Amino acid sequence: MDLEAARILGKLIGAGLAMIGAIGAGAGIGIVASGAVQGMARNPDASGMVQTNMILGIAFAEAVAIYCLVVALLILFVM
Template identity: 50%
Template sequence: MELLAQVEGNVNAIGYGLSAIGPGVGLGIMIGKALEGMARQPEAAGILRINMFIGVALIEALALLGIVAGFLFT
């Protein structure tokens, strides 16, 4: 219990760093699967690329909401 009492400062940066792992893994999986789909069916590359960019925007928006929430709830 004494160790917890010694932690000082803003711990939000640690929390956001840990929560950024989720969107990072999600982006890696999504982009990898989109590239795999483009390699398997080149004629569908346009549709896959558009859907991939929409997904990237939504995942990044959630990551930004996480950092904003970390600053708001201090």
């Protein structure tokens, strides 16, 4: 295996490994949404407030996945 092929291989494996972090964000968003839906089902009047806070929580959880994505994109397209 020559050096260039090894570099590409390393880049692809690295980008794949970087995206492992998205597992946590996926689980987190699932938990947030499940909690929000339960809350809305019990108290439909508060659904507006619950929805706002749910979107905020999802945004925070998603940020972690986006960091992984940015790292993976950096590895793929910049390095």
